[in-house]
């Protein structure tokens with residue numbers, strides 16, 4: 001059963017009925033789902049959660065929505081992997097990777113879409129839509145197909161091939177908009193007023209955003225019902241970043257963990273860093289930017305939750321960092337080479353920013369840290385073009401292979417000998 005009670009304004013705290021609404025009629029503040037935490041505390045326990053499915057639905061009592069309307073592709077409950085090799089490379093004692101690349105459409109967006117589409121169906125919508133930087137489109141297209149709903153996804157026209165194909169395969173109406181994500185978002189806000197579609201990150205955004213809390217729930221459960229010292233999280237709109245922190249606090253609120261003392265730190269690409277820039281300038285008011293980075297999935301120049309992300313940074317004594325495109329590629333390679341995890345550019349951003357934070361002494365070696373890797377690398381192979389060691393190219397003969405292999409082992413000597 002669901003313990004959602006109302007939509008509450010994040011600014012003036014006025015409450016509204018649970019509906020497809022996203023801003024306060026009084027002050028235009030964003031709305032958030034409010035729950036009956038006492039009832040949740042009476043209903044759940046560590047044991048009842050452990051007995052649930054190995055998906056995000058194990059936290060159903062902490063999520064909005066009637067179970068009858070679920071569209072289940074098995075999102076969530078992804079591995080939390082101890083990363084000793086990467087820890088050693090960075091100079092940390094205890095590092096974990098929350099590997100969200102293994103979701104049904106290879107990004108954490110399956111969490112938010114699972115929750116949003118269930119609510120959309122409950123509200124009676126037959127069409128599901130989104131404004132996306134790529135991963136959200138993939139997830140909405142997949143869940144929309146499984147639900148048999150009319151599906152319309154809007155993306156910037158120049159996205160990576162993997163993100164385009166990763167939507168197209170589910171046969172949605174795929175709309176490539178001439179402009180940046182911020183233009184796509186503006187267009188969708190307009191279309192949402194005339195079409196009877198649930199735009200997961202616009203008119204049902206309060207429910208969508210709740211799905212991100214499951215990343216916090218899982219990390220706490222997987223650490224044995226406690227929170228880490230430090231989290232490093234990629235920031236686009238800033239929603240995920242704030243919701244992991246909210247999730248930790250809610251677990252405390254319902255009596256499942258001690259009060260969280262986690263420092264929440266955020267990662268952005270230098271080519272789209274409105275939140276990290278405002279953090280460096282010591283202000284809560286970010287200035288919108290025009291994105292120019294290979295980290296397309298987190299390239300939001302005008303982040304909807306930027307202000308709240310900056311508040312969370314302040315409240316938790318976290319830091320924000322940014323990484324150049326070259327550093328992002330190095331981050332992708334470092335994670336893959338040390339831990340066997342192939343992340344997309346957003347993951348490279350997280351690892352590169354984590355490295356900066358350790359080097360600057362912003363994360364101490366003894367702080368137990370969790371890095372959130374939110375999307376899979378096969379969607380952004382363009383970023384690696386020319387950046388990987390070239391394969392050995394050999395005829396199908398043993399002697400030819402041995403020759404090429406030995407030449408690779410001692411390339412300098414071979415070149416000198418052959419010259």
Ligand SMILES: *Cc1c(COP(=O)(O)O)cnc(C)c1O
Pocket residue numbers: 107108109135136234235236237238239240241297298344346347374375
């Ligand atoms: C969408 C996205 C994020 C961050 O999303 P927010 O808008 O900040 O909630 C991070 N990583 C990947 C791979 C994403 O697709």
Ligand SMILES: [Zn+2]
Pocket residue numbers: 009010011012013014024025026027028029
């Ligand atoms: Zn309000």
